[in-house]
Amino acid sequence: MPFSTTGGDRVWSAAGDPHSAIVAVVEVRDLRKEFGEVVAVDGVDLRSEEGEFLVLLGPSGCGKTTLLRMIAGLEQPTEGEIRIGGEDVSRLPPRARRIAMVFQSYALYPHMTVANNIAFPLKAQGMDPEARNEKVEWAAGLFGIEGLLQRRPRQLSGGERQRVALARALVREPTVFLLDEPLSNLDAKLRAAARDDLMEFQRRIGITTIYVTHDQVEAMGMGDRIAVMDHGRIRQLGTPEEVYHHPADVFVAQFLGSPPMNLLETPGFLFGFRPEQFLPEGVAADEGTRVPFTFHVNRIEYLGSERFLYGFIREYDETRVIAMLPATVTLPISIDQDHKFSVAKDQLRFFDYDDGAKIAPQPLMR
Amino acid sequence: MTSTTRQPRYLGDNPRFLAGLFMSPAVIYIIALVGFPFVLAIIYAFTDISTGNPDLEFVGLATFRRVLADPVFRDSLWNTFLFAVVANVLVVILATALAEILIRDFKGKWLVRFLVLLPWVAPVSLATITWLWTLDSIFSPIDWLLRQAGLITENMYWLGRPGTAMTSVIAVQAWRIVPLAAVIVLAGLIAIPKDITDAVAVDGAGFWRRMFQVTIPLLAPIIAVAVLFGVILTISDMSVVYVLTRGGPTNSTQVLSTWAFIKGIEGGALAQGAAVALFLLPVLIGITAVVLRLARRREVL
Amino acid sequence: MTESTTWAGTDVAALQRQADRRHRWGRFGLYAGAILFAFLAAFPFSWALISMFKESNDLYVKENNPFWFNESPTLEHLRLLFLETNYLTFIRNTVLVGLAVTAITLAVSLPAAYALARLRLRWGERMGIAIFLVYLIPPTLLFIPMTRVITSLGLQESLLSLILVYPTITIPISSWLLMGFFKGIPMDIEEQAMVDGHSRMGAIARVVLPLMFPGIIAVVVFAFTLASHEFIYALAFNKSSAVKTIATGVPTELVRGDVFFWQSLQGAVIMIAVPIALLFNAFLDRFISGFTMGAVKG
Numbered sequence: 001m002p003f004s005t006t007g008g009d010r011v012w013s014a015a016g017d018p019h020s021a022i023v024a025v026v027e028v029r030d031l032r033k034e035f036g037e038v039v040a041v042d043g044v045d046l047r048s049e050e051g052e053f054l055v056l057l058g059p060s061g062c063g064k065t066t067l068l069r070m071i072a073g074l075e076q077p078t079e080g081e082i083r084i085g086g087e088d089v090s091r092l093p094p095r096a097r098r099i100a101m102v103f104q105s106y107a108l109y110p111h112m113t114v115a116n117n118i119a120f121p122l123k124a125q126g127m128d129p130e131a132r133n134e135k136v137e138w139a140a141g142l143f144g145i146e147g148l149l150q151r152r153p154r155q156l157s158g159g160e161r162q163r164v165a166l167a168r169a170l171v172r173e174p175t176v177f178l179l180d181e182p183l184s185n186l187d188a189k190l191r192a193a194a195r196d197d198l199m200e201f202q203r204r205i206g207i208t209t210i211y212v213t214h215d216q217v218e219a220m221g222m223g224d225r226i227a228v229m230d231h232g233r234i235r236q237l238g239t240p241e242e243v244y245h246h247p248a249d250v251f252v253a254q255f256l257g258s259p260p261m262n263l264l265e266t267p268g269f270l271f272g273f274r275p276e277q278f279l280p281e282g283v284a285a286d287e288g289t290r291v292p293f294t295f296h297v298n299r300i301e302y303l304g305s306e307r308f309l310y311g312f313i314r315e316y317d318e319t320r321v322i323a324m325l326p327a328t329v330t331l332p333i334s335i336d337q338d339h340k341f342s343v344a345k346d347q348l349r350f351f352d353y354d355d356g357a358k359i360a361p362q363p364l365m366r
Numbered sequence: 367m368t369s370t371t372r373q374p375r376y377l378g379d380n381p382r383f384l385a386g387l388f389m390s391p392a393v394i395y396i397i398a399l400v401g402f403p404f405v406l407a408i409i410y411a412f413t414d415i416s417t418g419n420p421d422l423e424f425v426g427l428a429t430f431r432r433v434l435a436d437p438v439f440r441d442s443l444w445n446t447f448l449f450a451v452v453a454n455v456l457v458v459i460l461a462t463a464l465a466e467i468l469i470r471d472f473k474g475k476w477l478v479r480f481l482v483l484l485p486w487v488a489p490v491s492l493a494t495i496t497w498l499w500t501l502d503s504i505f506s507p508i509d510w511l512l513r514q515a516g517l518i519t520e521n522m523y524w525l526g527r528p529g530t531a532m533t534s535v536i537a538v539q540a541w542r543i544v545p546l547a548a549v550i551v552l553a554g555l556i557a558i559p560k561d562i563t564d565a566v567a568v569d570g571a572g573f574w575r576r577m578f579q580v581t582i583p584l585l586a587p588i589i590a591v592a593v594l595f596g597v598i599l600t601i602s603d604m605s606v607v608y609v610l611t612r613g614g615p616t617n618s619t620q621v622l623s624t625w626a627f628i629k630g631i632e633g634g635a636l637a638q639g640a641a642v643a644l645f646l647l648p649v650l651i652g653i654t655a656v657v658l659r660l661a662r663r664r665e666v667l
Numbered sequence: 668m669t670e671s672t673t674w675a676g677t678d679v680a681a682l683q684r685q686a687d688r689r690h691r692w693g694r695f696g697l698y699a700g701a702i703l704f705a706f707l708a709a710f711p712f713s714w715a716l717i718s719m720f721k722e723s724n725d726l727y728v729k730e731n732n733p734f735w736f737n738e739s740p741t742l743e744h745l746r747l748l749f750l751e752t753n754y755l756t757f758i759r760n761t762v763l764v765g766l767a768v769t770a771i772t773l774a775v776s777l778p779a780a781y782a783l784a785r786l787r788l789r790w791g792e793r794m795g796i797a798i799f800l801v802y803l804i805p806p807t808l809l810f811i812p813m814t815r816v817i818t819s820l821g822l823q824e825s826l827l828s829l830i831l832v833y834p835t836i837t838i839p840i841s842s843w844l845l846m847g848f849f850k851g852i853p854m855d856i857e858e859q860a861m862v863d864g865h866s867r868m869g870a871i872a873r874v875v876l877p878l879m880f881p882g883i884i885a886v887v888v889f890a891f892t893l894a895s896h897e898f899i900y901a902l903a904f905n906k907s908s909a910v911k912t913i914a915t916g917v918p919t920e921l922v923r924g925d926v927f928f929w930q931s932l933q934g935a936v937i938m939i940a941v942p943i944a945l946l947f948n949a950f951l952d953r954f955i956s957g958f959t960m961g962a963v964k965g
Contacts, residue, residue, distance in 0.1 A: 022673055024673040069564075072564075072568060073567070073568075074564050074567060074568070084673065085673025085674055086673070086674070087673070087674050087679045088679075089679070091683055091686065091687070092679075092682055092683055092686055093567070093686045093689075093690075094564075094567045094568045094570075095567065095568065095569070095570030095571075096570075096682045096685075096686060098673055098674075099568065100568065101564070101565070101568045103561040103564060103565060104561065105559060105561045106561075107559065107561035107562045107564065107565035109562065109565075109580060109584075110584070111583045111584060120569050120571070120579070121569040121570055121571075123575070123579075124569055124570040124571045124572070124575055125570060168569070172569075172570070175673045381786045381787070382786075384782065384786060384867065385782045385786040387778070388778035388779055388781055388782035388786070389778070389779050389782045389783075389794070391774070391775045391778065391779070392775050392776065392778075392779035392798070392838055392842055393779075395775055395834060395835070395838055396798075396801055396835065396838065396839065399813075399816075399831070399832065399834075399835045400801055400804060400809065400835050402812075402816070403809045403812040403813045403816055404804065404808070404809060404812075406812035406815070406816070407808060407809060407811060407812045410811065410812060460704075463700065463704075464700075464704050467697060467700045467701050467704065470697055472694075472697055472698060472701060474701075475701075476948070477705070478701045478702075478704070478705045479948055479951065480944055480945070480948045481705040481708050481709040481712075482704050482705055482708045482709075483708075483944050483947055483948060483951070484708055484709060484712055484940055484941075484944050485708050487892075487940070487943045487944045487947045488712075488936065488939065488940035488943065488944065489895045489896045489913060489914045489939065489940075490896055490898060490914070491896075491898050491914045491915065491917070491918050492913065492914070492917055492918070492935070492936040492939060492940060493711075493936070493940065494918075495917065495918055495932060495933075495936055496711035496712055496714065496715040496933065496936055497711050499711070499714065499715065499718065499927075499929055499932070499933060500710070500711040500714050504729055505726065505727065505729065505733065507714050507733040507734065510729075510732070510733050541707070541708070544708075545708070549951070572689075573693070598803060598805060601805075601807075602805030602806070602807040602808070603807075603898075604807065604898065604899055605898035605899070605914070608898070608902075609918050622807070623807040623899070626807065626810075626811065627810070627899065627902075627903070630810075630811040631810070631811070631814065631902075631903050636811055636815070639811045640811045640812065643807055643808050643810075643811065644808070646805070646807060646808055647808065650803055650804065650805070650808070653803065654800055654803055
């Protein structure tokens, strides 16, 4: 397999640091993991780009963490192959895989100082103390935690812990970076800042990163590409725009977006549209290319920046749908009445009736 | 619930009344049957009470002087210390190793666990009897194996000679405490977060580095608990020594507990027996201090 | 396969071989260790198991292979044990003591543990530690005055002596253990019951106690373990055969003059040890989680 190393010359630190990142492609072929009767990962094929931020997104129990742990070498695949930088590493132990991993709890060693935490992987490599100290200071400098080196983990804030965990992961100069829901233990306010930190660092280093989350906002905001998983399979792999606007199947359509895509049933197929595309007549500009529906509104939620309208569409078996109107649409809507709403033709998505997969646009019978 | 100024209407809902009611049986029981005998033990040691002379007549430190003058007592004191230290060093090492084995999955684990638990769950005196028979002077199967291997020609008389008798007593003590200590350490191992174990694997630490730089430091408090139980069991237990050697040959394996029993119960010299047993008290106070320390450390961690 | 900078200068196949080798050694060490420990732990018991079925004129021949039945095995020694010794009496005594001690311990420890865990006593924390410390005072320190106490109460040579004294050991540890279990039951559940109109006592009886079942089982196990293990008090208080427990009866009674009934004696040990070990094995995981719970919450 041809493998280029253009990323190999990249410099880790903007400040002209001599350490350069080697960027590897992670590739997974026909990977399968069974825990007894349970199939956690069911034949996954996946290939990262160099230096990409790839997000594994899915509901809990979809197999995303198991997939990540197999890439790390913490779980043995039942079948299939894992390649890092072109080599089959399926049977290598984690320490030999040139990967780093940040855990959900950060897994800092509670009995060691920050400095010893960061130095631990280097000690395991047998690096001599002088070079080790230099490395530790460099990694600490990268994350601005030089002042914390003599503290113990329990004396750190959540954000500081994340930085220490990142420094510890990075100090070995891995070629792939694996993160397992690293933000889920932080409270909402810290989480935004920690996310910025993480993004900023990843852009600067340019290291291939695989990030597991169940939070679609994180996934959309951070990922170069997102692999949406369910029941051990990848349902769709694409950029945030692709998975949001062109979902590959009904699962992706309904998993992404809050509220999810409205789905309607019509003889022969399913079709759907996003709540924010469902607008009252007269609001949208392109009247000629829009498909009209009769929307009966039951209930309205005001959320400040937008309005959620709950109701059903008369033409389609009274299926429940939601409309989301931005605050800029001030048109009065009254409850328990029919309203004329419409969706732009190119915003309608069509799915197979049986397996839910995306299909070509179909004419809507009126 | 209710305001502090008003008493709840039902006595049963009054926490302070309930606390007193609930605590008193335990407190009374313990004071009557631990506190009182404890004080009595101290009083006895300053009298010369015996089964023949049951009057409490204070003799000051005379009893202690008599006890201390007895070379058997000094041997017992030394043996108690030696047995506790050596047995518990063995216990810590073996129990940590055993816990590391039992936390892993392997074929036949159920059977191994069953067999390994036997020395601990069998009543001590009965378990010791199997050793008494295993170390029999004539029919010991160990001796038979050694004879077959050509290593010895005469039997070892394990329990008949001071050196081997002491080794045997220590080994049997360690043998029966290891399972308990291993279970305690195992509980500690299970409580180590999985993320930490995984991080160690990703960070590239091998078996020994993981063991000595992560596992053992993290387990230090719980290993201390195991040692604590081990020390209390070894210094206060008399069944192993009593069943195996009765302190013999010629008092070479005598410990404080057996000596107190032989003096106080079998010999009827209650005051001397109590004085001998009291020498365990400083050790116990020392251990207590360690426990309290640990309890405080755990809160900090 | 194209070389890449990721693995520049590294022989991945060699890494793999090294990993495989380490894995094999690891598994080998694991099995070797497991077998060694099992062997060391079980050795005297296996010798006991063989001995109990041996004919005397097979067993008592120094040059006979001790691990082999040189003559056909016999059940004679077990018959002797059950029918001609007080073995069954010892077992019955042990069970009686265990039952009575369980009852007293639960009656005293459950309320104490509840008070320590729930009633926010001013001295609660210290009281908890003090109760645990009582457990550290061993019988060795107390058996001489205790013998006098028992004698003056007229309880010597009776099971009542053990029934009275054993709770001094079980109450402290059980209170401490049960306190952990009580803390493991959310206060909300109890408060919900009180809001629903039960008195505190009603809430305890109807809602809390049923959830304490695992803790109560632990106390039962502990009381029976003590009744079958305890040696020093049992030896000091009771000297007649009819009131001995297995711990003192088996080692002191199965002797004729100066000669042990070795086979019956080993049979007596095996018949007790194996069922108890099976029981403990079944409960071990529970026990471990109970221990960590006590340690974490206590």
